[in-house]
Each structure stands twice: as C-alpha cells, then as structure tokens.
Amino acid sequence: MAEAVVEKFRRLYSDLEQVKAQFSSYDENQDGRISREEMEIGMTINKEFTREQAKYAFEIADTNGDGEIDISEFIQLMFPSARELVANIRKLFRGPADIERKFKSWDTDGDGKLSIQELKEATEKENTRFLSDEDINAIYAVGDLDLDGTIDFSEFSTLMIPSISDVVAKFRYSHRTVKDVKAAFKKYDRNADGSISKGELNHALTNYKFNFSDQEVDIIFKAGDVDGNGEICFEEFMFLMCPDSSTIIRKFRETYKNINDVKAAFKKFDKNRDGALSKTELARMMFSTGHSYTDIEVDAIMNLGDLDGDGEINLEELVTLMSPQASEVIAKIRKSFKSIDEVKELFKIIDIDSDGLLSKVKTIFSANTSNLHKVVVAKEQDSDDEQI
Known part of the structure; x- marks a missing residue:
C-alpha cells in the first residue's frame, strides 16, 4: 500500500x-x-x-x-530515494567530532549555516556518487527542519547522525530468524568468551557485507549494552535483535518464584527423564504458565536458555534462564547493603538449604527470589528514610 x-x-x-x-x-x-x-x-x-x-x-x-x-x-x-541519499552522505562521517569538523569546512562563508549551494559544492568534492540537483534539493529539504532555507549545525547533526530506530532496524533486517540471531552472536563473539565487545561488533559490521559506519556501530552497541558493562551478552543481543524477547522472558520468569518451583517444573516437563528439556518439553512448560506464546517466542526462549548449543536445556541452564543478568543483580545488591551484618543476612537468605555453602545454582537463582527482593526493597526504603 x-x-x-x-x-x-x-x-x-x-x-x-x-x-x-x-x-x-x-x-x-x-x-x-x-x-x-x-x-x-x-x-x-x-x-x-x-x-x-x-x-x-x-x-x-x-x-x-x-x-x-x-x-x-x-x-x-x-521521496523514498531521499532516505538512501542521506544514508550515503552519512557514510562520510565517523562520528560527532567528524560531523562538527566537516560542518565548519563546508560552511565556506563562516556564517554558521549551510546554504544549498554550499551543500552542493561540499558533496561534489567528497561524495563519489553523482548527485543530481533534485537529489541535493531532497537532502537539503530533509535537513532544513525549521524550513528557514538554511541548515544550522543542530539541523546538520540531526541529519548526519542516524537515529537509533533506523540503525537498529537495518541491523535487525539482516537477521530474520532466531536461528540467524544465534548464529550471528556466535560469529561476532570472536574470542568465544560469551559476549560481544565493541571491537568485535565493529569488526563484524564495518566489512563489505554490512558496511555500517563507525557511528552506526556506536549506536547499535549503546542500544545493545543495556547494563552498561562494555559488552553485549547473548541475552542483551537477543533483546536487541528480537525486541519482544525481553517481554517474553519476563513473562516466563514471573511464574517461578524460587528454586524449588523451577526444579519441580523441570522434573514435571522432562517427560523422557533424560535430564534436559527438548523444545517440545519447554513449550509445554511455557504454556502451563497460562500465557500464550507463538512459535517464534518459544524459539527465542529456547535459544536464550540453550547455552551450550546442544538443542536442549538442562537444569543449570534453566536456572540461569530464569534469573536476571548477574551484573544487574550485583549492582542492585551493592547499593542496598552497607555492612558486614547485612551481607551475612543476605548469605542466610541465599543459603536456602542451610548447609552453609552457596552453590552456583543457589547463588544464581536467589537473585530472582521474592525473599531477596523484599530485603532489597526494605533496604532501599530504609536508605530513603534516612535521607529524608
């Protein structure tokens, strides 16, 4: 249409x-x-x-x-061609500093604004692709947001810095299925450490296949690195490429409040007792929550949970799947506990079987339990009260 x-x-x-x-x-x-x-x-x-x-x-x-x-x-x-024309011009810039430098260079009369003639002369010098007068007019009209007949630096920056929605949409378009997303993550993670660094993403996206600019990679990385730790883990990558997956995983997690609930569900839906959930068994577990899920949503959860890529989800993978990201939890805990006594209290909460030890499974899952949440909320409230 x-x-x-x-x-x-x-x-x-x-x-x-x-x-x-x-x-x-x-x-x-x-x-x-x-x-x-x-x-x-x-x-x-x-x-x-x-x-x-x-x-x-x-x-x-x-x-x-x-x-x-x-x-x-x-x-x-x-003017559908205008979008492509602007995208081609944007490739001339490596980032905000380069945009500012080139604006000053293109503004030959130094009045702080670009006339259409200045834009035409600049693009003739720097852009190898031939642009007609109509092309230049379209680009200029896209940039002249206040319709005053000139493009100031603010308008120029808006024109030359791609929007997050545009760049991420372009990235997502290259990865149509959950299988594509999983394969891409594995490929981009060159050192196989389970996360994608900015350097790895830049290496993957600025080559001849994708031809993203450095500033587009910056935008994608900032959108993907949700917790701000300087890396994009698989869950963050999945959220970036399949935006609905964040909603799906939250919806799935909220049904299971403690480790015993997860163990019971795992045992119940592991029908063939092989110690792992197949995609079919996982789908049954998901539907048992009372929520509805599409096949794509089941695929998304399956791929988020299957950390070793064997096509199944074992108990440890399921516990990890049902828990929030570690950095997110640690940051919240650090803000809420300020003394050794409070740390000891937290230890007792996590040590749900009172054996005096914290196993990996207990530690991971306790971050998502209602008891810990209550303690964190209470501590945050105490802190607020003290400030008041």
Missing part, C-alpha cells in the same frame, strides 16, 4: 516544492509537525486519499514513533 500511496501523491505533487507546500497545508496549527489527526484530515479533505491510506502513510512516515511527523520524515516518505 505504501508504494501506491506515494506513487499517487507524487503524481499529484511532482516536485519538492509542491511536497513541502503540502506538508505546510497539512500542518494545520503550523507547529512544524503533523499529528495523526492533521495527516488524516489533510490527505482526505479533498478526497484525494482514503482515511485508511492516510493512516497507513502516517504509520510509515513516523519512523521514530513519537506520534508526529516532521518535514524530514514527510519528505523521506514522499
């Missing part, structure tokens, strides 16, 4: 100036942004488009999902 809407719009409004004029006419309150309602009214008022077409056009155009369309998004919708 998107192609049909754009094709019809371009038949009615064939050049860039007409497209900009339509943006202005749709922008009823003249705030420089088109709301969903303004888009529907503007596109249907003369019966040029149906309300369904207007709604669909809005969804496609609102690339950052903020519920409004600015001139850049509108032009990129109606």
Whole structure:
C-alpha cells in the first residue's frame, strides 16, 4: 500500500516544492509537525486519499514513533530515494567530532549555516556518487527542519547522525530468524568468551557485507549494552535483535518464584527423564504458565536458555534462564547493603538449604527470589528514610 500511496501523491505533487507546500497545508496549527489527526484530515479533505491510506502513510512516515511527523520524515516518505541519499552522505562521517569538523569546512562563508549551494559544492568534492540537483534539493529539504532555507549545525547533526530506530532496524533486517540471531552472536563473539565487545561488533559490521559506519556501530552497541558493562551478552543481543524477547522472558520468569518451583517444573516437563528439556518439553512448560506464546517466542526462549548449543536445556541452564543478568543483580545488591551484618543476612537468605555453602545454582537463582527482593526493597526504603 505504501508504494501506491506515494506513487499517487507524487503524481499529484511532482516536485519538492509542491511536497513541502503540502506538508505546510497539512500542518494545520503550523507547529512544524503533523499529528495523526492533521495527516488524516489533510490527505482526505479533498478526497484525494482514503482515511485508511492516510493512516497507513502516517504509520510509515513516523519512523521514530513519537506520534508526529516532521518535514524530514514527510519528505523521506514522499521521496523514498531521499532516505538512501542521506544514508550515503552519512557514510562520510565517523562520528560527532567528524560531523562538527566537516560542518565548519563546508560552511565556506563562516556564517554558521549551510546554504544549498554550499551543500552542493561540499558533496561534489567528497561524495563519489553523482548527485543530481533534485537529489541535493531532497537532502537539503530533509535537513532544513525549521524550513528557514538554511541548515544550522543542530539541523546538520540531526541529519548526519542516524537515529537509533533506523540503525537498529537495518541491523535487525539482516537477521530474520532466531536461528540467524544465534548464529550471528556466535560469529561476532570472536574470542568465544560469551559476549560481544565493541571491537568485535565493529569488526563484524564495518566489512563489505554490512558496511555500517563507525557511528552506526556506536549506536547499535549503546542500544545493545543495556547494563552498561562494555559488552553485549547473548541475552542483551537477543533483546536487541528480537525486541519482544525481553517481554517474553519476563513473562516466563514471573511464574517461578524460587528454586524449588523451577526444579519441580523441570522434573514435571522432562517427560523422557533424560535430564534436559527438548523444545517440545519447554513449550509445554511455557504454556502451563497460562500465557500464550507463538512459535517464534518459544524459539527465542529456547535459544536464550540453550547455552551450550546442544538443542536442549538442562537444569543449570534453566536456572540461569530464569534469573536476571548477574551484573544487574550485583549492582542492585551493592547499593542496598552497607555492612558486614547485612551481607551475612543476605548469605542466610541465599543459603536456602542451610548447609552453609552457596552453590552456583543457589547463588544464581536467589537473585530472582521474592525473599531477596523484599530485603532489597526494605533496604532501599530504609536508605530513603534516612535521607529524608
């Protein structure tokens, strides 16, 4: 439908100036942004488009999902080539510092703004791909957010720094299935330490196959490194590539409150008693929670849990799967406990069988128990009260 809407719009409004004029006419309150309602009214008022077409056009155009369309998004919708043109120009820049340096170089008269002639001259010097006057006009219109006929540094930065949604969407497009995601993680993790460093990600994505720029890799890495520890673990990678997986795993985890619940469930659904859950057995366990899951969601959980890649999930892998990331837990614990007595109290909570020892399984899973959560919350509340 998107192609049909754009094709019809371009038949009615064939050049860039007409497209900009339509943006202005749709922008009823003249705030420089088109709301969903303004888009529907503007596109249907003369019966040029149906309300369904207007709604669909809005969804496609609102690339950052903020519920409004600015001139850049509108032009990129109606001039599909503009998105590719801007992406090609962005490849000239290695990051924010390079963007600032080049802006000053391109601003030949030093007035703090780029005219369309300055942009044309700069791209002729630096871009090997031939750009027509129409191409330059489209790029310029995308960048001139306040429609004042010039591009200042703020607008230039916005134009040349890709949005997180654009870059991550491009990355996700290359990995269509959970199997692809798992294979990619293994490939990118060059030293096989179970996480992807920024250097490893840069090596993987800046080659001829993907051809991401350094600043695009920076954006992807920041989006993926949720806990900020300087690495992307498999769970973070899965959340990045399959955004719904974070919701899925939380939904699955909340059903099991302690290690005994997990052990009981493992024993119940390990039907053939081979000490591991197959995909079918895991699916039965997931559905037993009362939640519904799609096949893709089951695949996501299976791949998150199957750490050794043998196609099954053993008890230790299941315990790890049902627990939050270690760095997340440690950070929370460190903030909440400030004396040796409090640490001893925590030890007793984790040592659920009172044998005076902390096994790996007990330590991992206790981070997700309701008792520990209560203690952490209580300590945080005490700290708040003291500050008050």
